[in-house]
Amino acid sequence: MKQLITTVFLELADSSDKMSRGLANRLSLESNHGMLFIIRPSMSVFVWMKDTLIPLDIIFIDNGIIVKIIKNTVPKQIIPRYPSDFSVTEMVEVNAGFTDEQNIEVGNEVVFGNIEHMAYSNKSYLMIVTK
Numbered sequence: 001m002k003q004l005i006t007t008v009f010l011e012l013a014d015s016s017d018k019m020s021r022g023l024a025n026r027l028s029l030e031s032n033h034g035m036l037f038i039i040r041p042s043m044s045v046f047v048w049m050k051d052t053l054i055p056l057d058i059i060f061i062d063n064g065i066i067v068k069i070i071k072n073t074v075p076k077q078i079i080p081r082y083p084s085d086f087s088v089t090e091m092v093e094v095n096a097g098f099t100d101e102q103n104i105e106v107g108n109e110v111v112f113g114n115i116e117h118m119a120y121s122n123k124s125y126l127m128i129v130t131k
Contacts, residue, residue, distance in 0.1 A: 005108065011033070022035060024052050029095050049077045
């Protein structure tokens, strides 16, 4: 039986502008909240922190499995760029420290609720469960 680790309320980056802007210029992010980037077709991606004012954890997901986590990114930096190192189907940005607080690890399974209706809503649910 699978054990629920956490649920995260996600804002969808549903346009090229939102995808390039991400969480830039935000002064804070509520606990258990983040931003979801859907990557179709799947590909390797990278993230930079230009204009991002808060440190983040970045979760890279491929077909429902977490393949990489970058923890505690440094705000307002063009370099370094944080690569996925793998082709991914989704990426999630959350507050720095969140993945450690919630014991989220590479290999955990991810299920998105309401993903089929995301064109109509900027919110979804991210449920991360153990193997």
